[in-house]
Amino acid sequence: MASFSTLLREVRGCTLCAKHLPLGPRPILQLHPHARILIAGQAPGRKVHESGVPFADASGDRLREWLGMTKETFYDPRRVAILPMGFCYPGTGKTGDLPPRPECAPAWREQLLRQLKQLKLTLVIGQYAQAHHLPDAEGSLTSTVQDWRRHWPDVVPLPHPSPRNNIWLRRNPWFESELLPVLRARVAEVFEGETQ
Numbered sequence: 001m002a003s004f005s006t007l008l009r010e011v012r013g014c015t016l017c018a019k020h021l022p023l024g025p026r027p028i029l030q031l032h033p034h035a036r037i038l039i040a041g042q043a044p045g046r047k048v049h050e051s052g053v054p055f056a057d058a059s060g061d062r063l064r065e066w067l068g069m070t071k072e073t074f075y076d077p078r079r080v081a082i083l084p085m086g087f088c089y090p091g092t093g094k095t096g097d098l099p100p101r102p103e104c105a106p107a108w109r110e111q112l113l114r115q116l117k118q119l120k121l122t123l124v125i126g127q128y129a130q131a132h133h134l135p136d137a138e139g140s141l142t143s144t145v146q147d148w149r150r151h152w153p154d155v156v157p158l159p160h161p162s163p164r165n166n167i168w169l170r171r172n173p174w175f176e177s178e179l180l181p182v183l184r185a186r187v188a189e190v191f192e193g194e195t196q
């Protein structure tokens with residue numbers, strides 16, 4: 001089995017689906033075997049592709065607020081792993097960003113997840129990550145998130161924090177009033193148990 005650093009180097013050099021990527025390969029992920037929280041997201045948007053920093057956009061600002069997490073903690077790979085379902089920007093379609101490239105997860109995901117031996121909490125963001133990480137979830141993204149107690153306290157489904165989801169948030173006020181307060185407490189609890 002490849003060492004962690006070799007594996008990460010291989011991922012960062014991946015060109016597997018280059019011909020489908022409008023801006024070319026630029027895998028964006030954050031990982032360290034000591035990470036205790038995994039953020040399983042969708043795929044980088046254009047702004048993140050340009051910066052090379054995961055969630056360096058309005059979605060990231062909102063996600064950090066949801067989690068009660070500072071940028072310092074969020075971008076510490078020894079505490080937080082960030083693995084979208086597709087590591088490179090897939091391009092934009094008529095109604096927003098295209099889905100994560102389907103080649104990516106089969107090529108890399110399981111080997112990378114095996115590196116996370118101290119994982120305590122997985123945050124599963126959006127429909128693509130939920131289809132992969134919560135294959136037993138049935139129905140819509142809303143019903144999967146509404147059913148958040150099902151996998152608690154190890155796995156928590158979340159909607160995408162994109163500003164595009166403002167209407168969803170307004171329609172589902174229970175998300176902010178019920179889920180977010182206990183999620184913030186859970187995140188704090190996970191870090192309380194850290195042995196650095």
Ligand code: SF4
Pocket residue numbers: 011014015016017018025026027086087088101103104105107
């Ligand atoms: S999206 Fe994934 S499979 Fe495609 S080039 Fe980027 S890292 Fe490789």
